[in-house]
Amino acid sequence: GAVVSQHPSRVICKSGTSVKIECRSLDFQATTMFWYRQFPKQSLMLMATSNEGSKATYEQGVEKDKFLINHASLTLSTLTVTSAHPEDSSFYICSASQGRYTEAFFGQGTRLTVV
């Protein structure tokens, strides 16, 4: 399958700082990228969907000013957690899809801990 690289895999930051997570499709062009958040022992909750070159579509209850998503190219999307709080600590996962209705491939995930 296609390869999606997510970086960093783990990050610890102080409350009030911002953290950027990168998601790259290494061997295909990703027209759509998805960002998920996963709490321990739970499933993935979709945060936002982004299409290259356009603004991300956020799910209800997800603050767009807090979770900034940029999808500037067909191989890179970034999620920036701004003014991080301890309750933002979680496992964040991205996935990338080549087009409409095609399967998505996932990054390795980023474990964010806000202290």
Next chain:
Amino acid sequence: TQLLEQSPQFLSIQEGENLTVYCNSSSVFSSLQWYRQEPGEGPVLLVTVVTGGEVKKLKRLTFQFGDARKDSSLHITAAQPGDTGLYLCAGFKNNNDMRFGAGTRLTVKP
């Protein structure tokens, strides 16, 4: 309420037993995927089903897509400890967003 309902949520069996995981919805999906996730890692795609009634086999795993494209099942024959993990179904709706079921956490004891 989850768009995709997965059952059971937890399953603990002995090595060698068979099991079936179900993924149900009231919505029609253009395609449905099954993933397996291990702790601390991203989900890994197992299979994609597209056609109503489709059956796909992957070694000891058999996947079926319902005729109406609203439900799917995953059957594992002679489960092994290496099958332990979180199994997730996910579907694409016509608006190009991808939704996941709550997952089935499978433990296979040696």
